[in-house]
Amino acid sequence: xxxxxxxxxxxxxxxxxxxxxxxxxxxxxxxxxxxxxxxxxxxxxxxxxxxxxxxxxxxxxxxxxxxxxxxxxxxxxxxxxxxxxxxxxxxxxxxxxxxxxxxxxxxxxxxxxxxxxxxxxxxxxxxxxxxxxxxxxxxxxxxxxxxxxxxxxxxxxxxxxxxxxxxxxxxxxxxxxxxxxxxxxxxxxxxxxxxxxxxxxxxxxxxxxxxxxxxxxxxxxx
Numbered sequence: 001x002x003x004x005x006x007x008x009x010x011x012x013x014x015x016x017x018x019x020x021x022x023x024x025x026x027x028x029x030x031x032x033x034x035x036x037x038x039x040x041x042x043x044x045x046x047x048x049x050x051x052x053x054x055x056x057x058x059x060x061x062x063x064x065x066x067x068x069x070x071x072x073x074x075x076x077x078x079x080x081x082x083x084x085x086x087x088x089x090x091x092x093x094x095x096x097x098x099x100x101x102x103x104x105x106x107x108x109x110x111x112x113x114x115x116x117x118x119x120x121x122x123x124x125x126x127x128x129x130x131x132x133x134x135x136x137x138x139x140x141x142x143x144x145x146x147x148x149x150x151x152x153x154x155x156x157x158x159x160x161x162x163x164x165x166x167x168x169x170x171x172x173x174x175x176x177x178x179x180x181x182x183x184x185x186x187x188x189x190x191x192x193x194x195x196x197x198x199x200x201x202x203x204x205x206x207x208x209x210x211x212x213x214x215x216x217x218x219x220x221x222x
Contacts, residue, residue: 026060026143033114033136039129046118046126050076054115057081058108060143063217065150066090067157068111069187070128076116081109089188094151095211096218106218108144112137112156128156149217151210152177154187168195174206183210 033056043050055071057080066081074084080102082090091101101107113128114136120126137160141147152158155167161182162170170177170184177184186192186202196202 024139024143026058029136029139029143030056030058033140036114036135038131038135039115039117042129043115043118047121047123048073048116048118050116050118052115053079055079055081055111056114057102057104058110058140058144059105061105061146062108062144063146063148063220064107064214065144065147066107066109067150067152067161068109069154069156070111070113070125070132071116072125073116073119081111085190086188090153093185093188093207093210094214096214100218108147110137110140110144112160133160148181148220149213150182151185152182153185158184171202171206172199178209178213183213185210 033054036054037052040052043052053071053076055075068081071081072084072086075081081087082101091098094101096107111128113132115132117126117128133156150161152161158165158167158170162177162184167184167186171186174184183206186195
C-alpha cells in the first residue's frame with residue numbers, strides 16, 4: 001500500500017510588527033514629569049537639602065515657548081513658574097499681561113530643568129542638572145507641535161536650542177536668530193542689571209521687536 005502523502009504545513013507567518021506606540025499626551029507627560037524623582041539624591045546632597053518639586057507649565061496648543069533655566073527658591077515654594085522678580089522683569093520684556101503670560105494653552109514655560117536645583121554653601125543657585133533635559137525635553141517638544149516662537153533664556157537653553165556659544169555675543173546677534181523664530185535673551189535676574197545698562201540696545205532695539213513678534217504670535221492664536 002502506498003503511503004498517503006501528508007499535507008505540506010503552511011509556511012509560518014512572519015511575526016507581526018508591534019503596534020506603533022500611541023503619541024504621548026501632554027496631560028500624561030505632565031503627570032510623569034511631576035512624579036519624577038530622578039534627582040532626589042542629588043538635591044538631598046545640596047546645601048538646601050530639598051525634595052524634588054517639578055514645575056511643568058504647558059499645553060499642546062501653545063505657540064510661544066519660554067525656555068528658561070530652572071526654578072528658583074520662590075518658584076519651588078509656589079509651584080508656578082517665574083513668581084519672582086525675574087518673572088516681573090521677563091513679563092515686562094515680553095509685553096505680556098500676567099493672565100496672558102500664564103495662559104498655558106498659548107504660552108509654554110519649559111525650563112531646562114523642572115526642579116529647583118538647590119544652592120551651594122555660599123547661597124548661589126546650582127546649575128540645572130543636565131539629566132533633566134536628557135530625560136524630558138525631547139518628549140516635551142514633541143508634545144508642543146504648534147510652537148512658533150521660542151525665547152531661549154540663558155546659556156543652558158541657548159545651547160540646547162541653538163548649539164554651543166556664549167550668551168552675550170549670541171544676544172548681540174539676535175536678529176539672525178530671530179529670523180529663525182528663536183530669540184536669545186539673557187536671564188532676567190537682577191544679577192544681569194549691569195549687563196543691561198552696558199548694552200542699552202537691548203532695551204531700545206531688541207525689546208520693541210520682541211514684543212512685536214510675540215504680539216503677532218499671540219494674536220494669530222485668537
